[in-house]
Amino acid sequence: MNIYGILAIYKFEMARTKRTLLQSIVAPVITTSLYFIVFGAAIGSRIQQVEGVSYGAFIVPGLIMLNLLTHSISNASFAIYFPKFVGTVYEMLSAPISTLEVVLGYVGAAATKSILLGLIILITASFFIEMRIAHPFIMLAFVVLTAVSFSLLGFILGIWADNFEKLSVVPMLVITPLVFLGGSFYSTDMLPAFWQSISLLNPVLYLVSGLRWSFYEISEVNVWISLISITAFMLACFSVVVMMFKTGYKLRS
Amino acid sequence: MDYSHIAPLHRAGIVIDLRWLHNFAPMGAVSEPILTVSNLNKTYEGGFQALKAVNLEIAKGEILALLGPNGAGKTTLISTICGIVSPTAGSVRVAGFDIVKDFRRTRSLIGLVPQELTTDSFESVWSTVSFSRGLFGKPPNAAHIEKVLRELSLWDKKDDMIRTLSGGMKRRVLIAKALSHEPSILFLDEPTAGVDVSLRKDMWKIVNDLRASGVTIILTTHYIEEAEEIADRIGVINNGEIILVEEKNNLMQKLGKKQLILELDQALAELPAKLAAYQLELANDGNRLVYTFDNQSNHSGITELLDDLKAAGIVFTDLNTSQSSLEEIFVSLVAESS
Numbered sequence: 001m002n003i004y005g006i007l008a009i010y011k012f013e014m015a016r017t018k019r020t021l022l023q024s025i026v027a028p029v030i031t032t033s034l035y036f037i038v039f040g041a042a043i044g045s046r047i048q049q050v051e052g053v054s055y056g057a058f059i060v061p062g063l064i065m066l067n068l069l070t071h072s073i074s075n076a077s078f079a080i081y082f083p084k085f086v087g088t089v090y091e092m093l094s095a096p097i098s099t100l101e102v103v104l105g106y107v108g109a110a111a112t113k114s115i116l117l118g119l120i121i122l123i124t125a126s127f128f129i130e131m132r133i134a135h136p137f138i139m140l141a142f143v144v145l146t147a148v149s150f151s152l153l154g155f156i157l158g159i160w161a162d163n164f165e166k167l168s169v170v171p172m173l174v175i176t177p178l179v180f181l182g183g184s185f186y187s188t189d190m191l192p193a194f195w196q197s198i199s200l201l202n203p204v205l206y207l208v209s210g211l212r213w214s215f216y217e218i219s220e221v222n223v224w225i226s227l228i229s230i231t232a233f234m235l236a237c238f239s240v241v242v243m244m245f246k247t248g249y250k251l252r253s
Numbered sequence: 254m255d256y257s258h259i260a261p262l263h264r265a266g267i268v269i270d271l272r273w274l275h276n277f278a279p280m281g282a283v284s285e286p287i288l289t290v291s292n293l294n295k296t297y298e299g300g301f302q303a304l305k306a307v308n309l310e311i312a313k314g315e316i317l318a319l320l321g322p323n324g325a326g327k328t329t330l331i332s333t334i335c336g337i338v339s340p341t342a343g344s345v346r347v348a349g350f351d352i353v354k355d356f357r358r359t360r361s362l363i364g365l366v367p368q369e370l371t372t373d374s375f376e377s378v379w380s381t382v383s384f385s386r387g388l389f390g391k392p393p394n395a396a397h398i399e400k401v402l403r404e405l406s407l408w409d410k411k412d413d414m415i416r417t418l419s420g421g422m423k424r425r426v427l428i429a430k431a432l433s434h435e436p437s438i439l440f441l442d443e444p445t446a447g448v449d450v451s452l453r454k455d456m457w458k459i460v461n462d463l464r465a466s467g468v469t470i471i472l473t474t475h476y477i478e479e480a481e482e483i484a485d486r487i488g489v490i491n492n493g494e495i496i497l498v499e500e501k502n503n504l505m506q507k508l509g510k511k512q513l514i515l516e517l518d519q520a521l522a523e524l525p526a527k528l529a530a531y532q533l534e535l536a537n538d539g540n541r542l543v544y545t546f547d548n549q550s551n552h553s554g555i556t557e558l559l560d561d562l563k564a565a566g567i568v569f570t571d572l573n574t575s576q577s578s579l580e581e582i583f584v585s586l587v588a589e590s591s
Binding site: 007248 | 337356357359391392
C-alpha cells in the first residue's frame with residue numbers, strides 16, 4: 001500500500017485549509033452564531049418547546065447536518081475538480097497509487113475538515129443554548145458516516161463536473177433544499193399528514209432525525225434505519241468512485 | 254548477470270524476483286531494453302486514431318528524441334506509457350514489468366515533465382516537490398530534495414510560491430517534481446517549448462547531467478537542433494506511426510546528402526558535355542557549381558571531378574562542402590510519410 005502517497009494527498013489538502021482559515025473556520029462560526037441569534041433568540045423565544053426540547057437546542061443537530069452535508073460535498077468536489085481544471089491531475093494519474101489510496105487521501109481530508117467543522121458548530125452552539133448529548137458514540141458515528149459519504153458524493157461530483165457551474169449546482173439546487181425540507185429546523189410532526197409522508201422520501205430527513213435522536217432521543221424514523229441507510233449510501237458512493245477510476249471516466253482519455 | 258548462486262533457492266521453491274536489478278546495470282553495459290512498446294494502439298472516443306501499432310525499444314541510459322509535427326502522437330505515446338491515457342491495444346513494459354498489471358512498479362520508475370506548465374500556484378517550491386515524492390510512494394528525504402533543487406538552481410527559491418516564479422523557473426520546478434522520487438526513466442514533453450535560448454542551453458546541460466547519472470531520457474521536441482545537440486537516437490513519428498528510429502549519427506550519414514560547392518572564376522552558361530556524367534548543377538547565375546555525392550559511398554568522385562574541371566579549363570576561386578541538417582532530413586521524412 002502506498003502509505004506515503006495517501007499521506008501526501010491528505011497533508012496537501014489539509015494545508016489548503018490552513019491557508020483559507022477565515023473561510024474554513026471563522027465563517028461557519030459567525031454563520032452559526034447568526035442562526036442562534038435569529039432562530040434561537042429572536043424567533044425561538046416565541047416558539048414553544050418542540051417535543052420537550054427548547055427550539056434553540058432542537059435546531060442544533062439540523063444545523064450540524066446542514067454544514068456537514070454542504071461542506072463535505074464542496075470540500076471533496078473542489079479537491080478533485082481543481083487539479084483537473086489546472087491540469088495538475090496528470091501527476092496523480094501517473095503515480096503508483098490505487099483508487100482506494102486516492103480516495104483515502106482526498107475523501108479522508110474532506111471528511112476530516114467537515115467533522116472538525118461539525119465540532120466547531122457544536123462548541124459554538126454550547127455558548128448560546130443548553131444542550132445534552134444522550135448517545136455521544138452514536139452521534140459520532142452519524143457525523144463520521146455522513147461526512148465520509150457526502151465527501152464521496154462530492155468526489156464523484158468533482159470528477160463529473162467539467163465547469164464551475166456544474167460544481168455548485170448539486171449543493172445549491174439539491175442538497176440545501178433537501179436539508180431545509182428534511183426537518184432541520186422543524187419537526188415533521190408539525191406538518192399536515194400528507195406532507196409528513198412526502199417528507200419520508202427525503203433521504204436527509206433520516207440523517208437529521210438520526211443525529212437528533214443521538215442528542216435528545218427524539219426522532220421521526222427509527223435510528224437504526226437511519227444508520228443502515230447512510231452506511232448503504234456510503235458503500236454505493238464508493239462503488240461509483242471505483243467504477244469511475246476503473247473506466248477512467250472523465251479522468252483518463 | 255550471473256544468477257547461478259541462487260539456483261539452490263529456486264530448486265527449493267524460493268523465488269527471488271531479480272528483474273529490478275537491471276535498473277542498476279552499469280552505464281554502457283549491454284542490457285535488456287528498459288522500455289519496450291509493442292503494437293501500441295490508441296483510438297480516442299470519437300474515432301481519432303492517435304497511435305497505430307507503435308513499436309519502440311529504449312535502452313537504459315540513452316537519450317531518445319522523439320520528433321514529429323503537431324498532432325503526430327508524441328504526447329499520446331508518452332501519456333500512455335505513464336498511465337494518463339489508457340491504451341486501446343498493445344502493451345508497454347518498463348524494466349520487464351507490464352504498465353497495467355504492475356503499474357506500481359512501472360510508475361515508480363518513471364518521472365514525467367508535462368508539456369504544459371501545470372503547477373499548484375499557491376504552493377511553495379519545497380512543498381510541491383516533497384508532495385510529488387510522497388505521491389510516488391517514497392519516504393521523506395530532505396537531503397535528496399535539496400540536491401535536486403540545488404542542481405536545478407531552485408534552492409534560493411525553495412520557499413517562494415510557485416505563482417511568483419518565471420516560466421523558465423516553473424519548468425525547472427516541474428523537472429524537480431519529476432526527479433523527486435529518483436526515477437530511472439524521465440519523460441520530457443517539449444521541455445524547451447517557449448523557453449529563451451540561454452535557458453534552453455541550461456536545459457540541455459541538465460539533460461546531459463541527468464544522463465551522466467544514469468537516467469534514461471525520452472524527450473519530445475519541435476526543435477531539430479535540440480535533438481541534434483543532445484540525443485543519442487532519433488525517433489520520427491507522424492500520423493501516429495513511428496517512421497523510423499535510428500542512431501543520430503547513422504541517420505545523418507544515411508540520409509544526409511553531401512555537396513561540394515565551387516565558386517567559379519568565370520560564370521558558365523551551361524555545363525560542358527564532358528562533365529555530364531557527374532551530378533552537377535549550376536547556381537548563382539552560372540557562378541557556382543554544385544556537386545551532390547553519396548555520403549555513404551567510399552568513392553566520392555571528387556578527385557576525378559577536379560581533374561576533369563581542370564582539363565575543361567574551368568577555374569574556381571573557392572570551394573566548400575555542406576551536409577544536409579537533421580531539420581532537412583526530418584522535413585523530407587515527414588513529407589514522404591504524409
